[in-house]
Amino acid sequence: MQVHQQVSEYSDAIDLMVNMGPQHPSTHGVFRLVIWVDGERIVKVEPHIGYLHRGSEKICESEQYSQIVTLFDRLDYVGNLNNELAFCLAVEKLTETVVPERAEYIRVILCELNRIASHMLFYGVYGLDVGATTPMLYGFRERERVQELFESVTGARMMHNYIRIGGVKEDVPDDFDKNVLILLDHLKRGVDECDRLLSQNEMFLARTKGVGIITGEDALDYGVTGPALRASGVIEDVRVTDPYSIYSRFDFGIPVGSNGDCWDRYYVRVEEMRESIKIVEQAISDIPDGDISAKVRRIIRPPVGEVFVRTESPRGDLGVFLVSDGSDKPYRVKVRPPSFANLQALEYMLEDTYIADAVLVLGSIDIIMGEVDR
């Protein structure tokens, strides 16, 4: 009812109400966007979420700490390792576990490679949203290389369950350093090629420049984080402004946009891939020998208390809030998913755009529905 009352204000201008999703090819999962259009122009949009709700946070309350890592794998199913890291950091902070150096380096290397893989997926899907078919395949080609490395290290291509509380599951294989360097070499060329293919194309610029603008202040107000926020000119990267793990040791660049439009959000991610490569290079040259896991009990019983940890996942500021009642299962786990917060700004960004732009703006904030609905 409320919806219809709101819409009646616009009723003069409305031609048509269309459902974009939950089964639309470019809503990146099962996201539903109800669009009221006047011709091709969008008058009002209303996002509907919840089609992928699995109750992950509630399930966490009935699982042991070591088992929850597998659930976090499945929140943001493109940036899995980053999600695992966020949860493990939270538990480690609660139990005051000190993670061995080598484990920290392995974590950072894998997380940054995961960020590249995630951004490559974004690149490919964004190309598809704009209507170019080839970027998809190029993006996946590069992502496949990263996943091959993951397979040789963690045993799985996506759901790794590799980063464990107190360290990592097992040491990296012997040829890890060599493989990473080869991979980085490929990735550098791959990113350049992807960049040349799409970024400078006049049609791509025409489609994305000046579309879906959000100012830095508004983005902050909406709780937008990650590349989407940096594209609006706000320098905010948890890896630097509130460093976790060993990120404070590395020297890398933070790409920052100025317009806050789709192109900036896109290009910030392309540049971020290059910066991630730099981080991995530094990490791989300093990686020390030693243990890969702290001594933790198999069934972890953290002291009573609560903890909040934020990390920079490929999509933005991933927060984990954990309440422990002293038992082997958490009392409450709350995830602050970046995609969910970024999605809130969608309605704002879609003001005064076209139907075709809705796809682009939605693509440019790079949502993962598994994370939005949890």
Next chain:
Amino acid sequence: MKIQNPVVGFINGLMVTIRSTLRRPVTAEYPAIEKRLPLSNRFMGFPALTWDYDIEEPYCTGCMVCVRECPTQCMSAQMKDNPQHEKGLSRRRKIIESFEINLGRCILCGICVDVCNFDAIEMSHEYELSKYQRNANRVNLNQLLDMGVVYQNKLQWTPKQPQKNSGIPLPPKQSEDSS
């Protein structure tokens, strides 16, 4: 980055695509067995039970720790007294009687392998899930052992704790007692 002339942008794109046209394809033809991508040694497929070739019985003693630790509760197991042990042929007092995993539920997390004290369960290299019948993904003890044998042979698998988990009966304890 500087934004260039549109003609440069157009031509750059065309050059990228024509260059990759001349490269070899990167895809593998999946269902053909000889053309699949090679799996790395650490690849985690479905869990499988390992077979102790020394005394021809499974490593698994049915201690149920994997069943309890499994995040999705996809396993069930039952143990029995080991007849081989009574005859003095095996060190294992208990042995697995039945073991069932619903592979449709399994999330391939590898926790069962981590918690197993007897090196009895391993993540095999099986990963194909499609079956023609409903519930055909429930595998019983024999199927699990078959998968395990394939895996063991492929990787020349040896237990991680061979001393502790070998099934070969210990020498009689009299000597220790007397000393």
Next chain:
Amino acid sequence: MNMPEIVGLFFKASLLLFFILMVVLILTLAERKALARIQQRKGPNRVGFKGILQPFADALKLLTKEDILPASANKQIFWVAPLAVFLPGFLIWVTIPLAKEVVLANLDMGLFYITAISVLSVMGLLMAGWGSANKWAMIGGLRAAGQLISYEIPFIMAILAIGILAQSFNLKEIVDDQAQWPFAIKQPLGLFIFLTAGLAELGRTPFDIHHAESEVVGGPFVEYSGAHWSVFYLAEYMNTFTIAVLTVLLFLGGWQSPVLPFSGTVQTVASLSWFLIKTALVIWVIFWIRGTYPRLRIDQLMSFGWKILVPASFINIFLTASVLYYALPHWVITVVSLGFLGATFYFIKKGSLAGNKQDTVTIINSSDIRAQLSNKAEV
């Protein structure tokens, strides 16, 4: 017209239909293979040797699929629409010569006939959009109407300039006129306009706006399945071939080649193959563009059409006509045309399309941010 003549015509028409069907089947395979190579894939490789029989498998599958009629669709319009798209495209073929002697009916007003008939396919797309009773189909149909009608103008204008240059609307005579210099050299601007507008007419990337998969989910074709859907695609590939053939006929000299020492039947076969090679090249370019470029938005498409292509096509006609009227040498057209082609790109660059263009993404070093933060903390 007596009976044998009618039978003969019927036979010829069936032969033409068969030829077109074969071409379409080959094109579907060629496009999938070409796109696959561009994307470093292998493409279809299961049916027959290296996937050569894939189009037949596809056709068989499509023909045996169920034809679904949406509950609230307008039945007559829904079923007639595919034919209304296919027929005009097919009728064009009556007058298109593939070699000197290979043509069904060599009309004197051939070009005029082509431009007149080809416009009609808009109706079919609109009917499909309306008849399916689907909102996305409706949006797609309206987009198609807007796009096809506005690009009809530069398309026809480019053809008209060729008519002026060749002093004929007869396709054979136009080709004969290019014995020395293909019109592509005389009219680069015309070629650019013709190819761009032609791509838009086809609805191919970068102008595939009316059936954009990621926006309107296939546009007018959303609700179609099976045989009717395949007729749409038949029409699309047939039109692709038509545009390629027309490009070769009008701009690349048709079957004219620098050296063709044969005569009689051999010559016909040789010139036909030469012609088909040229066509294949143009089609490859179309596929190449499809594999490279993203899609435009409908308003950008319109503004590109009306603000750049239409003026450019008028300039093209004016230029051609005045050179002929004042009997200037033909290289003048080439030079001025090239100049205007450059001007067209200049106008594209000038930002009629992409608004503000500056260096927007800067990279700030992490150490700078850390220094700033520590300064703040001290204060």
